[in-house]
Amino acid sequence: MNYQPFLEMNLLxxxxxxxxxxxxxxxxxxxxVATFYLxxxxxxxxxxxxxxxxxxPKKRPYMIELSNE
Structure with a gap:
Protein backbone atom coordinates (compact mmCIF):
# COMPACT_ATOMS: atom_id res chain seq x y z
CA MET A 1 0.00 0.00 0.00
CA ASN A 2 1.43 3.32 -1.03
CA TYR A 3 1.10 6.21 1.42
CA GLN A 4 1.51 9.87 0.57
CA PRO A 5 1.59 13.09 2.59
CA PHE A 6 -1.77 14.85 2.77
CA LEU A 7 -1.85 18.65 2.36
CA GLU A 8 1.70 19.11 3.70
CA MET A 9 0.63 17.75 7.09
CA ASN A 10 1.99 14.84 9.00
CA LEU A 11 -0.96 12.65 8.02
CA LEU A 12 -0.41 9.67 5.81
CA VAL A 33 -24.68 23.52 -3.35
CA ALA A 34 -28.17 22.01 -2.96
CA THR A 35 -28.05 22.63 0.80
CA PHE A 36 -27.06 26.27 0.25
CA TYR A 37 -29.93 26.91 -2.17
CA LEU A 38 -32.42 25.07 0.05
CA PRO A 57 -48.17 49.63 8.95
CA LYS A 58 -49.33 52.37 11.29
CA LYS A 59 -51.24 55.27 9.76
CA ARG A 60 -49.31 58.43 10.37
CA PRO A 61 -51.18 61.75 10.46
CA TYR A 62 -49.57 62.87 7.22
CA MET A 63 -50.67 59.65 5.51
CA ILE A 64 -54.38 60.01 6.32
CA GLU A 65 -56.35 61.41 3.41
CA LEU A 66 -58.50 64.42 4.21
CA SER A 67 -61.94 64.49 2.69
CA ASN A 68 -63.48 67.81 1.71
CA GLU A 69 -67.05 67.00 2.67
Missing part, protein backbone atom coordinates in the same frame (compact mmCIF):
# COMPACT_ATOMS: atom_id res chain seq x y z
CA UNK A 13 -3.28 8.77 3.50
CA UNK A 14 -3.53 5.62 1.46
CA UNK A 15 -4.10 5.64 -2.29
CA UNK A 16 -7.39 3.80 -1.81
CA UNK A 17 -8.69 6.53 0.47
CA UNK A 18 -7.65 9.23 -2.02
CA UNK A 19 -9.39 7.41 -4.89
CA UNK A 20 -12.60 7.00 -2.84
CA UNK A 21 -12.43 10.69 -1.91
CA UNK A 22 -12.12 11.65 -5.58
CA UNK A 23 -15.10 9.47 -6.43
CA UNK A 24 -17.24 11.09 -3.72
CA UNK A 25 -16.12 14.67 -4.40
CA UNK A 26 -18.78 15.52 -7.07
CA UNK A 27 -21.55 14.18 -4.82
CA UNK A 28 -20.29 16.19 -1.85
CA UNK A 29 -20.06 19.38 -3.92
CA UNK A 30 -23.57 18.84 -5.31
CA UNK A 31 -24.90 18.21 -1.80
CA UNK A 32 -23.30 21.42 -0.48
CA UNK A 39 -31.45 27.18 3.05
CA UNK A 40 -31.62 30.36 0.94
CA UNK A 41 -35.12 29.40 -0.26
CA UNK A 42 -36.18 28.68 3.32
CA UNK A 43 -34.78 32.02 4.46
CA UNK A 44 -36.59 33.98 1.75
CA UNK A 45 -39.86 32.10 2.33
CA UNK A 46 -39.82 32.66 6.08
CA UNK A 47 -38.91 36.33 5.68
CA UNK A 48 -41.77 36.84 3.21
CA UNK A 49 -44.19 35.05 5.54
CA UNK A 50 -42.98 37.17 8.47
CA UNK A 51 -43.54 40.37 6.49
CA UNK A 52 -46.98 39.19 5.34
CA UNK A 53 -48.19 38.14 8.79
CA UNK A 54 -46.67 41.11 10.63
CA UNK A 55 -48.54 44.09 11.91
CA UNK A 56 -50.06 46.38 9.32
Missing amino acids: VSDELVSVFHQLLPSVILFL LMFLHISLFSLWKFLGQP
Whole structure:
Protein backbone atom coordinates (compact mmCIF):
# COMPACT_ATOMS: atom_id res chain seq x y z
CA MET A 1 0.00 0.00 0.00
CA ASN A 2 1.43 3.32 -1.03
CA TYR A 3 1.10 6.21 1.42
CA GLN A 4 1.51 9.87 0.57
CA PRO A 5 1.59 13.09 2.59
CA PHE A 6 -1.77 14.85 2.77
CA LEU A 7 -1.85 18.65 2.36
CA GLU A 8 1.70 19.11 3.70
CA MET A 9 0.63 17.75 7.09
CA ASN A 10 1.99 14.84 9.00
CA LEU A 11 -0.96 12.65 8.02
CA LEU A 12 -0.41 9.67 5.81
CA VAL A 13 -3.28 8.77 3.50
CA SER A 14 -3.53 5.62 1.46
CA ASP A 15 -4.10 5.64 -2.29
CA GLU A 16 -7.39 3.80 -1.81
CA LEU A 17 -8.69 6.53 0.47
CA VAL A 18 -7.65 9.23 -2.02
CA SER A 19 -9.39 7.41 -4.89
CA VAL A 20 -12.60 7.00 -2.84
CA PHE A 21 -12.43 10.69 -1.91
CA HIS A 22 -12.12 11.65 -5.58
CA GLN A 23 -15.10 9.47 -6.43
CA LEU A 24 -17.24 11.09 -3.72
CA LEU A 25 -16.12 14.67 -4.40
CA PRO A 26 -18.78 15.52 -7.07
CA SER A 27 -21.55 14.18 -4.82
CA VAL A 28 -20.29 16.19 -1.85
CA ILE A 29 -20.06 19.38 -3.92
CA LEU A 30 -23.57 18.84 -5.31
CA PHE A 31 -24.90 18.21 -1.80
CA LEU A 32 -23.30 21.42 -0.48
CA VAL A 33 -24.68 23.52 -3.35
CA ALA A 34 -28.17 22.01 -2.96
CA THR A 35 -28.05 22.63 0.80
CA PHE A 36 -27.06 26.27 0.25
CA TYR A 37 -29.93 26.91 -2.17
CA LEU A 38 -32.42 25.07 0.05
CA LEU A 39 -31.45 27.18 3.05
CA MET A 40 -31.62 30.36 0.94
CA PHE A 41 -35.12 29.40 -0.26
CA LEU A 42 -36.18 28.68 3.32
CA HIS A 43 -34.78 32.02 4.46
CA ILE A 44 -36.59 33.98 1.75
CA SER A 45 -39.86 32.10 2.33
CA LEU A 46 -39.82 32.66 6.08
CA PHE A 47 -38.91 36.33 5.68
CA SER A 48 -41.77 36.84 3.21
CA LEU A 49 -44.19 35.05 5.54
CA TRP A 50 -42.98 37.17 8.47
CA LYS A 51 -43.54 40.37 6.49
CA PHE A 52 -46.98 39.19 5.34
CA LEU A 53 -48.19 38.14 8.79
CA GLY A 54 -46.67 41.11 10.63
CA GLN A 55 -48.54 44.09 11.91
CA PRO A 56 -50.06 46.38 9.32
CA PRO A 57 -48.17 49.63 8.95
CA LYS A 58 -49.33 52.37 11.29
CA LYS A 59 -51.24 55.27 9.76
CA ARG A 60 -49.31 58.43 10.37
CA PRO A 61 -51.18 61.75 10.46
CA TYR A 62 -49.57 62.87 7.22
CA MET A 63 -50.67 59.65 5.51
CA ILE A 64 -54.38 60.01 6.32
CA GLU A 65 -56.35 61.41 3.41
CA LEU A 66 -58.50 64.42 4.21
CA SER A 67 -61.94 64.49 2.69
CA ASN A 68 -63.48 67.81 1.71
CA GLU A 69 -67.05 67.00 2.67
